[in-house]
Amino acid sequence: MTAALGDTRSGLAYGALGLPLAFVALPLYIVLPNHYATVFGVPLAALGALLLGARLLDALADPWIGRWTDRWFAHSARRVLGAAAIAALCAAVGFHALFFPAVAGNEALLLWCGLGLAVTYLAYSVLSVVHQSWGARLGGGSAQQARVVAWREGLALAGVLVASVLPSLAGLGATSAVFALALLMGLLWLRTAPRPASIASHAPPLPLTLPFTNPAFRRLLTVFVVNGIASAVPATLVLFFIRDRLQLTAWEPLFLFSYFAAGALSMPLWVRAVPRMGLARLWLVGMMLAIAAFVWAALLGAGSLRGYLLVCVASGLALGADLALPSALLAGVIQRAGHSGRSEGAYFGWWNFAIKLNLALAAGLALPLLAAFGYTPGARDSAALDALTGAYCVLPCVLKMLAAALLWRLWLRSPYGDTR
Secondary structure (H helix, E strand, O other): OOOOOHHHHHHHHHHHOOOHHHHOOHHHHHHHHHHHHHOOOOOOHHHHHHHHHHHHHHHHHHHHHHHHHHHHHHHHHHHHHHHHHHOOOOOHHHHHHHOOOOOOOHHHHHHHHHHHHHHHHHHHHHHHHHHHHHOOOOOHHHHHHHHHHHHHHHHHHHHOOOHHHHHHHHOOHHHHHHHHHHHHHHHHHOOOOOOOOHHOOOOOOOOOOOOHHHHHHHHHHHHHHHHHHHHHHHHHHHHHHHHHHOHHHHHHHHHHHHHHHHHHHHHHHHHHHHHHHHHHHHHHHHHHHHHHHHHHHOOOOOOOHHHHHHHHHHHHHHHHHHHHHHHHHHHHHHHHHHOOOHHHHHHHHHHHHHHHHHHHHHHHHHHHHHHHHHOOOOOOOOHHHHHHHHHHHHHHHHHHHHHHHHHHHHHHOOOOOEEE
Protein backbone atom coordinates (compact mmCIF):
# COMPACT_ATOMS: atom_id res chain seq x y z
CA MET A 1 0.00 0.00 0.00
CA THR A 2 2.83 2.37 -0.84
CA ALA A 3 0.46 4.86 -2.49
CA ALA A 4 -2.09 4.78 0.30
CA LEU A 5 -1.77 8.52 0.97
CA GLY A 6 -1.11 9.56 -2.59
CA ASP A 7 -3.85 12.19 -2.70
CA THR A 8 -4.93 15.09 -0.54
CA ARG A 9 -8.23 13.57 0.54
CA SER A 10 -6.69 10.36 1.87
CA GLY A 11 -3.94 12.34 3.56
CA LEU A 12 -6.47 14.57 5.31
CA ALA A 13 -8.61 11.60 6.29
CA TYR A 14 -5.67 9.93 8.00
CA GLY A 15 -3.98 13.02 9.42
CA ALA A 16 -7.04 14.91 10.73
CA LEU A 17 -6.92 13.27 14.15
CA GLY A 18 -3.50 14.82 14.66
CA LEU A 19 -5.06 18.27 14.96
CA PRO A 20 -6.98 17.75 18.22
CA LEU A 21 -4.26 15.51 19.67
CA ALA A 22 -1.93 18.51 19.47
CA PHE A 23 -4.06 20.18 22.17
CA VAL A 24 -2.85 17.57 24.67
CA ALA A 25 0.77 17.71 23.60
CA LEU A 26 2.97 20.83 23.71
CA PRO A 27 0.24 23.51 24.12
CA LEU A 28 -1.19 21.85 27.21
CA TYR A 29 2.29 21.36 28.57
CA ILE A 30 3.19 24.99 27.90
CA VAL A 31 -0.01 26.59 29.18
CA LEU A 32 -0.86 24.41 32.17
CA PRO A 33 2.20 25.03 34.42
CA ASN A 34 1.99 28.78 33.89
CA HIS A 35 -1.80 28.76 34.41
CA TYR A 36 -1.65 26.97 37.77
CA ALA A 37 1.34 29.01 38.95
CA THR A 38 0.00 32.45 38.03
CA VAL A 39 -3.78 32.08 38.32
CA PHE A 40 -4.02 29.74 41.30
CA GLY A 41 -0.66 30.45 42.98
CA VAL A 42 0.49 26.83 43.08
CA PRO A 43 4.23 26.70 43.99
CA LEU A 44 6.54 25.79 41.11
CA ALA A 45 8.36 23.04 43.01
CA ALA A 46 5.11 21.25 43.93
CA LEU A 47 3.73 21.72 40.43
CA GLY A 48 6.91 20.34 38.88
CA ALA A 49 6.77 17.26 41.10
CA LEU A 50 3.11 16.69 40.18
CA LEU A 51 3.79 17.00 36.45
CA LEU A 52 6.71 14.61 36.78
CA GLY A 53 4.58 12.03 38.60
CA ALA A 54 1.65 12.31 36.19
CA ARG A 55 3.88 12.00 33.16
CA LEU A 56 5.76 9.02 34.60
CA LEU A 57 2.48 7.22 35.37
CA ASP A 58 1.25 7.92 31.86
CA ALA A 59 4.56 6.91 30.31
CA LEU A 60 4.59 3.58 32.15
CA ALA A 61 1.17 2.79 30.67
CA ASP A 62 2.24 3.43 27.07
CA PRO A 63 3.90 0.06 26.37
CA TRP A 64 0.76 -1.73 27.58
CA ILE A 65 -1.41 0.59 25.51
CA GLY A 66 0.75 -0.36 22.54
CA ARG A 67 0.16 -4.04 23.30
CA TRP A 68 -3.61 -3.49 23.45
CA THR A 69 -3.48 -1.52 20.21
CA ASP A 70 -1.86 -4.42 18.39
CA ARG A 71 -4.65 -6.68 19.64
CA TRP A 72 -7.34 -4.23 18.52
CA PHE A 73 -5.80 -4.05 15.06
CA ALA A 74 -5.62 -7.84 14.91
CA HIS A 75 -9.34 -8.05 15.74
CA SER A 76 -11.04 -5.49 13.46
CA ALA A 77 -11.25 -1.89 12.36
CA ARG A 78 -14.43 -1.52 14.39
CA ARG A 79 -12.55 -2.52 17.58
CA VAL A 80 -9.83 0.06 16.86
CA LEU A 81 -12.28 2.87 16.17
CA GLY A 82 -14.47 1.96 19.16
CA ALA A 83 -11.53 2.13 21.56
CA ALA A 84 -10.51 5.44 20.02
CA ALA A 85 -14.03 6.86 20.51
CA ILE A 86 -14.04 5.99 24.23
CA ALA A 87 -10.59 7.50 24.64
CA ALA A 88 -11.70 10.68 22.84
CA LEU A 89 -14.60 11.16 25.26
CA CYS A 90 -12.30 10.75 28.27
CA ALA A 91 -9.77 13.18 26.77
CA ALA A 92 -12.41 15.87 26.19
CA VAL A 93 -13.77 15.61 29.74
CA GLY A 94 -10.32 15.53 31.35
CA PHE A 95 -9.04 18.49 29.32
CA HIS A 96 -11.97 20.69 30.36
CA ALA A 97 -11.66 19.68 34.01
CA LEU A 98 -7.97 20.60 34.12
CA PHE A 99 -8.56 24.25 33.34
CA PHE A 100 -11.81 24.61 35.29
CA PRO A 101 -11.17 23.00 38.70
CA ALA A 102 -14.11 22.68 41.05
CA VAL A 103 -11.89 22.99 44.15
CA ALA A 104 -9.76 25.63 45.87
CA GLY A 105 -6.56 25.59 47.93
CA ASN A 106 -3.15 24.32 46.88
CA GLU A 107 -3.55 20.76 48.13
CA ALA A 108 -6.97 20.27 46.57
CA LEU A 109 -5.84 21.91 43.34
CA LEU A 110 -2.82 19.64 43.10
CA LEU A 111 -5.00 16.56 43.64
CA TRP A 112 -7.54 17.76 41.06
CA CYS A 113 -4.78 18.54 38.59
CA GLY A 114 -3.18 15.14 39.13
CA LEU A 115 -6.42 13.27 38.48
CA GLY A 116 -7.20 15.42 35.44
CA LEU A 117 -3.75 14.85 34.01
CA ALA A 118 -4.02 11.08 34.53
CA VAL A 119 -7.34 10.84 32.68
CA THR A 120 -6.36 13.20 29.87
CA TYR A 121 -2.90 11.79 29.28
CA LEU A 122 -4.01 8.15 29.30
CA ALA A 123 -6.79 8.89 26.83
CA TYR A 124 -4.37 10.84 24.68
CA SER A 125 -1.96 7.91 24.76
CA VAL A 126 -4.56 5.51 23.41
CA LEU A 127 -5.46 7.89 20.58
CA SER A 128 -1.88 8.71 19.64
CA VAL A 129 -0.65 5.09 19.62
CA VAL A 130 -3.64 4.05 17.51
CA HIS A 131 -2.99 6.92 15.10
CA GLN A 132 0.75 6.27 14.81
CA SER A 133 0.31 2.51 14.41
CA TRP A 134 -2.33 3.02 11.72
CA GLY A 135 0.09 5.13 9.69
CA ALA A 136 3.06 2.78 10.14
CA ARG A 137 0.93 -0.16 9.02
CA LEU A 138 0.29 1.55 5.68
CA GLY A 139 3.83 0.49 4.74
CA GLY A 140 6.01 1.93 1.99
CA GLY A 141 9.60 3.11 1.88
CA SER A 142 11.20 6.06 3.65
CA ALA A 143 9.69 8.66 1.31
CA GLN A 144 6.18 7.19 1.70
CA GLN A 145 6.50 6.98 5.48
CA ALA A 146 7.80 10.54 5.56
CA ARG A 147 4.59 11.58 3.75
CA VAL A 148 2.46 9.62 6.21
CA VAL A 149 4.18 11.26 9.18
CA ALA A 150 4.06 14.66 7.50
CA TRP A 151 0.26 14.49 7.13
CA ARG A 152 -0.12 13.47 10.76
CA GLU A 153 2.37 15.92 12.20
CA GLY A 154 1.51 18.70 9.76
CA LEU A 155 -2.10 18.66 10.89
CA ALA A 156 -0.88 18.32 14.46
CA LEU A 157 1.05 21.55 13.97
CA ALA A 158 -2.11 23.16 12.64
CA GLY A 159 -3.71 22.06 15.91
CA VAL A 160 -0.79 23.51 17.82
CA LEU A 161 -1.30 26.84 16.06
CA VAL A 162 -4.95 26.86 17.06
CA ALA A 163 -4.27 25.73 20.62
CA SER A 164 -1.42 28.18 21.13
CA VAL A 165 -3.43 31.29 20.27
CA LEU A 166 -7.01 30.26 21.08
CA PRO A 167 -6.72 30.53 24.89
CA SER A 168 -5.55 34.16 24.71
CA LEU A 169 -7.96 35.14 21.94
CA ALA A 170 -11.16 33.30 22.93
CA GLY A 171 -10.53 31.92 26.43
CA LEU A 172 -10.03 28.46 27.85
CA GLY A 173 -13.74 27.60 27.63
CA ALA A 174 -13.75 28.06 23.86
CA THR A 175 -10.48 26.13 23.63
CA SER A 176 -12.05 23.18 25.45
CA ALA A 177 -15.09 23.21 23.15
CA VAL A 178 -12.98 23.37 19.99
CA PHE A 179 -10.88 20.48 21.27
CA ALA A 180 -13.94 18.27 21.79
CA LEU A 181 -15.38 19.11 18.37
CA ALA A 182 -12.06 18.52 16.62
CA LEU A 183 -11.76 15.10 18.29
CA LEU A 184 -15.17 14.11 16.92
CA MET A 185 -14.33 15.31 13.42
CA GLY A 186 -10.93 13.59 13.51
CA LEU A 187 -12.51 10.23 14.35
CA LEU A 188 -15.12 10.65 11.62
CA TRP A 189 -12.36 11.37 9.11
CA LEU A 190 -10.33 8.37 10.27
CA ARG A 191 -13.29 6.10 9.49
CA THR A 192 -12.83 7.02 5.81
CA ALA A 193 -9.01 6.83 5.75
CA PRO A 194 -7.03 4.14 3.89
CA ARG A 195 -6.84 1.05 6.08
CA PRO A 196 -3.74 -1.10 6.50
CA ALA A 197 -3.93 -4.47 4.77
CA SER A 198 -2.91 -6.16 8.01
CA ILE A 199 -5.80 -4.72 10.00
CA ALA A 200 -7.90 -7.84 9.47
CA SER A 201 -5.11 -10.23 10.42
CA HIS A 202 -5.78 -12.46 13.40
CA ALA A 203 -2.14 -13.34 13.96
CA PRO A 204 -1.21 -12.74 17.61
CA PRO A 205 0.99 -9.72 18.31
CA LEU A 206 4.62 -10.31 19.20
CA PRO A 207 5.90 -9.86 22.80
CA LEU A 208 5.70 -6.48 24.56
CA THR A 209 9.48 -6.26 24.96
CA LEU A 210 10.17 -7.24 21.36
CA PRO A 211 11.38 -3.76 20.26
CA PHE A 212 14.32 -3.92 22.67
CA THR A 213 15.61 -7.10 21.02
CA ASN A 214 16.11 -4.98 17.90
CA PRO A 215 19.52 -3.21 18.03
CA ALA A 216 18.44 -0.60 15.50
CA PHE A 217 15.51 0.40 17.72
CA ARG A 218 17.73 0.71 20.77
CA ARG A 219 20.14 3.00 18.93
CA LEU A 220 17.41 5.15 17.43
CA LEU A 221 15.60 5.42 20.77
CA THR A 222 18.79 6.62 22.50
CA VAL A 223 19.15 9.49 20.05
CA PHE A 224 15.44 10.26 20.23
CA VAL A 225 15.44 10.49 24.04
CA VAL A 226 18.37 12.89 24.28
CA ASN A 227 17.02 15.06 21.48
CA GLY A 228 13.55 14.99 23.06
CA ILE A 229 14.79 16.28 26.42
CA ALA A 230 16.56 19.10 24.58
CA SER A 231 13.23 20.10 23.02
CA ALA A 232 11.09 19.55 26.12
CA VAL A 233 13.03 21.91 28.41
CA PRO A 234 12.39 25.10 26.39
CA ALA A 235 8.79 23.99 25.71
CA THR A 236 8.21 23.94 29.46
CA LEU A 237 9.91 27.29 30.09
CA VAL A 238 8.98 29.35 27.03
CA LEU A 239 6.20 31.42 28.63
CA PHE A 240 8.37 32.24 31.63
CA PHE A 241 11.16 33.35 29.29
CA ILE A 242 8.85 35.56 27.19
CA ARG A 243 7.19 37.18 30.19
CA ASP A 244 10.15 37.68 32.50
CA ARG A 245 13.36 37.72 30.43
CA LEU A 246 11.98 39.42 27.32
CA GLN A 247 9.09 41.21 29.09
CA LEU A 248 6.97 40.84 25.96
CA THR A 249 3.86 39.18 27.35
CA ALA A 250 1.56 40.89 24.86
CA TRP A 251 3.46 39.27 21.98
CA GLU A 252 3.05 35.66 23.18
CA PRO A 253 0.48 34.73 20.48
CA LEU A 254 2.75 36.04 17.73
CA PHE A 255 5.79 34.18 19.03
CA LEU A 256 3.95 30.88 19.43
CA PHE A 257 2.19 31.27 16.09
CA SER A 258 5.41 32.03 14.21
CA TYR A 259 7.18 29.05 15.80
CA PHE A 260 4.51 26.49 14.99
CA ALA A 261 3.68 28.04 11.60
CA ALA A 262 7.33 27.78 10.59
CA GLY A 263 7.30 24.14 11.67
CA ALA A 264 4.15 23.40 9.65
CA LEU A 265 5.38 25.20 6.54
CA SER A 266 8.75 23.45 6.70
CA MET A 267 7.27 19.93 6.71
CA PRO A 268 6.86 19.62 2.92
CA LEU A 269 10.41 20.88 2.45
CA TRP A 270 11.87 18.26 4.79
CA VAL A 271 9.80 15.51 3.16
CA ARG A 272 10.82 16.61 -0.35
CA ALA A 273 14.50 16.41 0.61
CA VAL A 274 14.27 12.84 1.95
CA PRO A 275 15.03 11.02 -1.34
CA ARG A 276 18.08 13.21 -1.88
CA MET A 277 19.66 13.30 1.59
CA GLY A 278 18.03 10.54 3.63
CA LEU A 279 16.05 10.71 6.85
CA ALA A 280 18.88 10.65 9.39
CA ARG A 281 21.12 13.20 7.64
CA LEU A 282 18.20 15.59 7.36
CA TRP A 283 17.45 15.12 11.05
CA LEU A 284 21.07 16.04 11.80
CA VAL A 285 20.66 19.24 9.77
CA GLY A 286 17.55 20.07 11.81
CA MET A 287 19.47 19.62 15.06
CA MET A 288 22.20 22.00 13.91
CA LEU A 289 19.59 24.60 12.96
CA ALA A 290 17.99 24.35 16.41
CA ILE A 291 21.35 24.84 18.13
CA ALA A 292 22.10 27.94 16.06
CA ALA A 293 18.71 29.44 16.94
CA PHE A 294 18.98 28.89 20.69
CA VAL A 295 22.56 30.13 20.94
CA TRP A 296 21.25 33.42 19.57
CA ALA A 297 18.33 33.39 22.05
CA ALA A 298 20.76 33.37 24.98
CA LEU A 299 22.00 36.82 23.93
CA LEU A 300 18.57 38.48 23.96
CA GLY A 301 17.31 40.80 26.67
CA ALA A 302 14.20 42.75 27.59
CA GLY A 303 12.30 44.10 24.59
CA SER A 304 14.10 42.00 21.94
CA LEU A 305 11.01 41.56 19.82
CA ARG A 306 12.56 41.13 16.37
CA GLY A 307 15.44 39.04 17.63
CA TYR A 308 13.20 36.56 19.40
CA LEU A 309 10.82 36.44 16.45
CA LEU A 310 13.75 35.29 14.30
CA VAL A 311 14.59 32.68 16.95
CA CYS A 312 11.00 31.40 16.82
CA VAL A 313 11.06 31.08 13.04
CA ALA A 314 14.46 29.35 12.91
CA SER A 315 13.67 26.93 15.74
CA GLY A 316 10.25 26.31 14.18
CA LEU A 317 11.94 25.22 10.95
CA ALA A 318 14.03 22.80 13.02
CA LEU A 319 10.85 21.56 14.70
CA GLY A 320 9.60 20.36 11.32
CA ALA A 321 12.56 17.99 11.09
CA ASP A 322 12.03 16.71 14.64
CA LEU A 323 8.40 15.90 13.89
CA ALA A 324 8.63 14.49 10.36
CA LEU A 325 11.81 12.42 10.37
CA PRO A 326 12.31 10.30 13.55
CA SER A 327 8.92 8.52 13.30
CA ALA A 328 9.58 7.74 9.64
CA LEU A 329 12.93 6.26 10.68
CA LEU A 330 11.11 4.15 13.26
CA ALA A 331 8.68 2.83 10.63
CA GLY A 332 11.67 1.73 8.57
CA VAL A 333 13.18 0.00 11.61
CA ILE A 334 9.94 -1.96 12.09
CA GLN A 335 9.81 -2.97 8.43
CA ARG A 336 13.44 -4.07 8.21
CA ALA A 337 13.03 -6.18 11.34
CA GLY A 338 10.10 -8.04 9.75
CA HIS A 339 7.65 -6.89 12.43
CA SER A 340 5.25 -4.95 10.18
CA GLY A 341 1.55 -5.61 10.59
CA ARG A 342 1.85 -7.17 14.04
CA SER A 343 3.80 -5.04 16.50
CA GLU A 344 3.63 -1.39 15.46
CA GLY A 345 1.71 -0.71 18.67
CA ALA A 346 4.49 -2.19 20.79
CA TYR A 347 7.11 -0.05 19.07
CA PHE A 348 5.09 3.16 19.24
CA GLY A 349 4.08 2.41 22.82
CA TRP A 350 7.73 2.49 23.86
CA TRP A 351 8.33 5.45 21.54
CA ASN A 352 5.61 7.45 23.30
CA PHE A 353 6.96 6.29 26.64
CA ALA A 354 10.20 8.04 25.69
CA ILE A 355 8.39 11.21 24.60
CA LYS A 356 6.54 11.49 27.90
CA LEU A 357 9.60 10.61 29.94
CA ASN A 358 11.34 13.53 28.24
CA LEU A 359 8.52 15.93 29.10
CA ALA A 360 8.31 14.61 32.65
CA LEU A 361 12.03 15.09 33.21
CA ALA A 362 11.90 18.57 31.70
CA ALA A 363 9.13 19.75 34.03
CA GLY A 364 10.14 17.69 37.05
CA LEU A 365 13.75 18.83 36.96
CA ALA A 366 13.76 22.27 35.31
CA LEU A 367 11.02 23.88 37.43
CA PRO A 368 12.38 22.81 40.86
CA LEU A 369 15.92 23.70 39.72
CA LEU A 370 14.81 27.19 38.77
CA ALA A 371 13.07 27.54 42.12
CA ALA A 372 16.28 26.45 43.87
CA PHE A 373 18.19 29.20 42.05
CA GLY A 374 15.70 31.79 43.28
CA TYR A 375 13.53 32.17 40.20
CA THR A 376 9.79 32.70 40.64
CA PRO A 377 7.26 33.87 38.02
CA GLY A 378 7.52 37.64 37.69
CA ALA A 379 11.14 37.82 38.86
CA ARG A 380 13.25 40.73 37.59
CA ASP A 381 16.56 40.39 39.46
CA SER A 382 19.55 39.50 37.30
CA ALA A 383 20.52 36.27 39.08
CA ALA A 384 17.06 34.75 38.68
CA LEU A 385 16.84 35.82 35.03
CA ASP A 386 20.31 34.43 34.30
CA ALA A 387 19.19 31.09 35.74
CA LEU A 388 16.09 31.19 33.52
CA THR A 389 18.19 31.99 30.44
CA GLY A 390 20.62 29.18 31.19
CA ALA A 391 17.83 26.66 31.58
CA TYR A 392 15.89 27.87 28.54
CA CYS A 393 18.74 28.48 26.08
CA VAL A 394 22.08 26.98 27.10
CA LEU A 395 20.99 23.60 28.47
CA PRO A 396 18.97 22.67 25.35
CA CYS A 397 21.95 23.53 23.13
CA VAL A 398 24.23 21.23 25.10
CA LEU A 399 21.70 18.41 24.91
CA LYS A 400 21.11 18.96 21.17
CA MET A 401 24.86 18.75 20.54
CA LEU A 402 24.94 15.47 22.44
CA ALA A 403 21.98 14.17 20.43
CA ALA A 404 23.69 15.13 17.15
CA ALA A 405 26.86 13.34 18.20
CA LEU A 406 24.87 10.23 19.10
CA LEU A 407 22.99 10.31 15.80
CA TRP A 408 26.28 10.43 13.92
CA ARG A 409 27.97 7.74 16.01
CA LEU A 410 25.12 5.31 16.70
CA TRP A 411 23.20 5.60 13.43
CA LEU A 412 24.98 7.21 10.49
CA ARG A 413 28.25 5.39 11.20
CA SER A 414 26.55 2.13 12.23
CA PRO A 415 25.72 -0.95 10.11
CA TYR A 416 22.09 0.26 10.04
CA GLY A 417 23.09 3.44 8.26
CA ASP A 418 20.61 5.79 6.65
CA THR A 419 17.90 4.69 4.26
CA ARG A 420 16.33 6.78 1.55
